[in-house]
Amino acid sequence: MIPLAQYLPEFEEQDGTPFAGRRSAAPRPRRQRQPDFEQLMMVASHAFDPDPASAVVPFPLMALPEMDAPEDASEISEAEAGTARSGSSDIDAEPAADTEAGEMLEGSAEIVAGPSHEELLAAAREEARVQARAEAEAEHQLALAEAVRMERERAEADSAAALATARAEWAAAEGERLAGLFDERLDRIESVVRSSLSSVLRPIALAARRRQTVMELAGAVRTLTLDGAALTVRASGPADLLDALAAQLGSGSAMVAFTPDEDRVDVRIECDQTVIETRLAGWRTALEEALA
Structure with missing residues (x-):
């Protein structure tokens, strides 16, 4: 609400002058409505991307301050009428408000700078290097597992062959020993039988x-x-x-x-x-x- 004192002329309390009507001021031209500013967002362009098929490296965006929505037309008209009847202090405050609105406009219209072409290339190279390293590591693990499996099979085959050779040698030696023992025992048996029969x-x-x-x-x-x-x-x-x-x-x-x-x-x-x-x-x- 606009105070009633704004519609009354200023006067000294002790002058004894009765109240008198004041000539209404000439109506001022109606100020145009301030435009609404929406928050601007930075959209990455593929113009700086050397390879459009490659993945886009995201970068953070700075949030811009939102401006208050304007009041409806009736309140704006009432405020403008009150401002027209207000004193010189309100008139002087308008340039300051305009300046502040201009600064806010300039701040909201400022676009956050995105990554440069070199940074995008470096990020793409780093991503490719990490991926290539992961693939090489996977291939290395597969090759290592295959080598271990082949080495284990070779060791088992060598062990089986060595065991078979050792068993054959032992069987031959044991057969010769048993044959000698049998001949010796047979000679003893023959001698015993012969002496007994004699x-x-x-x-x-x-x-x-x-x-x-x-x-x-x-x-x-x-x-x-x-x-x-x-x-x-x-x-x-x-x-x-x-x-x-x-x-x-x-x-x-x-x-x-x-x-x-x-x-x-x-x-x-x-x-x-x-x-x-x-x-x-x-x-x-x-x-x-x-x-x-």
Whole structure:
């Protein structure tokens, strides 16, 4: 609201002059409405970009102060009418307000400077360098993993080959050792069996051979005395063999003259020009050689 004092003339309180109407001032021309200023924004141009297809490097924008929206037309008209009737102090304040509005206009119209062409190139180079380094690092990791895998496979193959070679050498050496041990044990077994058979079979074989020899001698003596003619039959040899021969002949032993001889091994029978002699000595020698 405009105070009532602006419509009354100034007067001294003690002059006693009554109130008098004041001639209204001539109407002043209506001031034009101030334009509205919107906030300006900086738009990056591709004119400075060496490669339009490359990515645009963003840069910060400075916020501009917003201006107050103007009042509606009725309030502006009332304010202008009041200002026309106001004193000289209001008239003097208008240039200052205009100056402030001009400064605000100039400040809002100022465009924030963007990055230069060199800065854009440097940023693009840095981005390309980082990307290339990341790709190279990824390729290096893949190559390293592949090399490690191949080295592991080669080491496993070498280890398997070395193990197979060592096992083959060990098997050959162990086979030779076992073969030698088997031959040695076999020789020992043969010696043991031979000695055992010699000690066990020698008496049995000799006894069997002696019995057979005695039976053959008895048959030969019977053949000589078969015709009943008076013949002289003489038998000489070990006493045990002669006793066995006499027992085998039975009653026919009366026609045989027995002559014991311990120095001899075989039994010798003589009848006229016929001589029968056992080969127990040769047979015993052959048996000893076989059992040795």
